Amino acid sequence: MSLYFTKDHEWIRVDGDVATVGISNHAQEALGDIVFAEVPDAGKSLSKGDDAAVVESVKAASDVYAPVGGEVIEGNSALADDPSLINRDPEGEGWFFKLRLANTNELDGLMDEAAYREWVKTL
Amino acid sequence: MTEINDNLAKLPLDSWHRSRGGRMVPFAGYEMPVQFEGIMAEHLWVREHAGLFDVSHMGQLLFHGPDIDRALETLLPGDLLALNDGRLRYSMLLAEDGGIIDDLMATRRGEHFYLVVNGATKHGDIEQFEKRLPRTIVMDHMREQALLALQGPEAVVVLDTVVPGVSELSFMQAGLFHWNGRPLWISRSGYTGEDGFEISVAGRDVETLADALTADERVKPIGLGARDSLRLEAGLPLYGHDLDGTTTPIMAGLNFAIGKRRRAEGGFAGSLRIMAELDNGSALKRVGLMVEGRQPVREGALILDAEGSEIGRITSGGHSPSLGRPIAMGYVASDRAETGTVLTIEQRGKLFQATVAPMPFVPHRYHRKQGATA
Structure with missing residues (x-):
């Protein structure tokens, strides 16, 4: 299992050809109290860079982009009832969706965890 | 993340905010x-305890000269002529066409x-x-004055400990007080819907005063985010956003701010149009909206009628921390402004249902003395 991050503060946990996607702790801190999240349904096909999910804090709405392409296997249904899961456990229970990777080459160039945590400190 | 621009001015409490973790x-x-x-925690704290807001960015203007009340009434x-000493009133600076x-x-x-x-x-x-x-008429822009707001049900107990006597003020009353020999102009007013005070203090003294107020564990510093959600719940x-030149x-819906004598006499900027609207109604009206579901609708979203035609726009909207649901304000055609009217809102291609609701969304808890009028 390997963990990747994007410069949009998304994380991608890869297990075989299944990728779980969420937003980083830094992202949830920047957003503040999250009051709504909308995740894609199973079966939806996403290309890298597509609008994949919506997350709204008290302040504002933000889009979550698909960091890699593939077919959605599952959206995290727990977020509909309790979007604050994203604040409490952003890199665990607060995941957004799982997809089956269309092209593992899209993982190339993403940051690993150590690189991401270092980069975030420079922001 | 937002880059802070070098051209921005700093508040007298700038470093105080930063040292307390203000973003x-x-x-x-x-x-x-x-x-x-965090906005949610700060919002709820103000509704239950007391919050300190730095509103020193606001303009404090002092006017004097012959018949100053009559001059401002243009x-x-x-009704400023009827305003007693030490009383305040919500009002508007109007353009000649009646726009705000x-x-x-x-x-x-x-x-x-x-x-x-x-x-x-x-x-x-x-x-x-x-x-x-x-x-x-002489106008002084009091640039050296800072302005704090202490808001919430515990504001009166806290402030009366620091500045004895303020609890005697009733809503929309103000007076000069002293604190450690320094003058404070304090009014019982605010923009959260809660009981509370606004305190005009010299910029050089504001940090000591903010320290003295937050030394009380019932007081926490509150940011702009909660100020916005509090005033939205209060229907203010x-x-x-909700008001502009158009x-x-x-x-x-601010008819209450037009004095009875002023309605009869007119003679203020835009009075012909405003008096006609008082008699016949305006084409559009500001309404409160309870939005179905969990997703907030924001400023700029379109309000549609049953046929899908645009009849207005959302001017403020967000999550109400006190009600745990999305609420909004907007303008709609006056014939759709009645409480209970069901409307459709379109935001980023998605449709929402909303119902016109009376404001405030959360009841005001101002401190009005019996028999006193604002």
Whole structure:
């Protein structure tokens, strides 16, 4: 299992050809109290860079982009009832969706965890 | 993340905010704290305890001169002649066409009138006053004064400990107090819907005062984010969003701010149009909306009728921390403004259902003395 991050503060946990996607702790801190999240349904096909999910804090709405392409296997249904899961456990229970990777080459160039945590400190 | 622009001005409490973990954002030409521990927690704290807001970006203007009340009445629709010393009133600076240039608080202060205007509009307001008031009127922009708001049900107990006597004020009453020998101009007023006070204090003293107030564990510093959600729940319009040059007091539902004598006599900027709207209604009206579901609708979303035609727009919207649901304000055609009317809202291609609701969404808890009028 390997963990990747994007410069949009998304994380991608890869297990075989299944990728779980969420937003980083830094992202949830920047957003503040999250009051709504909308995740894609199973079966939806996403290309890298597509609008994949919506997350709204008290302040504002933000889009979550698909960091890699593939077919959605599952959206995290727990977020509909309790979007604050994203604040409490952003890199665990607060995941957004799982997809089956269309092209593992899209993982190339993403940051690993150590690189991401270092980069975030420079922001 | 937002880059802080070098051209932004700093508040007298700038370093105080930073040392308390305030997240600074650009607002009204200043760097201001949007939040400290988090908007939701801060919001609920103010509804239960007391919150300290730094509103020093707002403009504090002091006017004097012959017949100052009559002079201001040419631009403001409120009954200022009837305003007693040490009383304040919500009012508006109007354009000649009746549009709202700014909303403000006006206090009679002895021979003076003291106006507090919005931060983002204060320079434009000052130009308007200079241009439109007689030359015999002198206006002082009190740049050296900071302004704090202490809001919430415990504000009175806390402030009366620091500044004995303030608990005697009733809602929309103000007076001069002293604290460690320093003058404070304190009014019982605010923009959260809660009981509370606004304190005008010299910039050089504001940090010591903020320390003294937050030394009480019932007081926490509160950022702009919660200020916005609190005033939205209280049904209070925000200039630049719910009010602007295209809205009139009647469209905005601020009829209460037009004095009875003023309605009869007219003689204020835009009075012909505003009096006609008082008689016949305005084409659009500001309404409160309860939005179905969990997703907030925001400023700019379209309001549609059953046929899908645009009948208005959302001017403020968000999550209500006290109600745990999305609420909004917007303008709709007056025949759709009645409480209970079901409307459709379109935001980013998605449709929402909303119901026109009375405002405030959360009841006001002002401290009105029996028999006293605001």
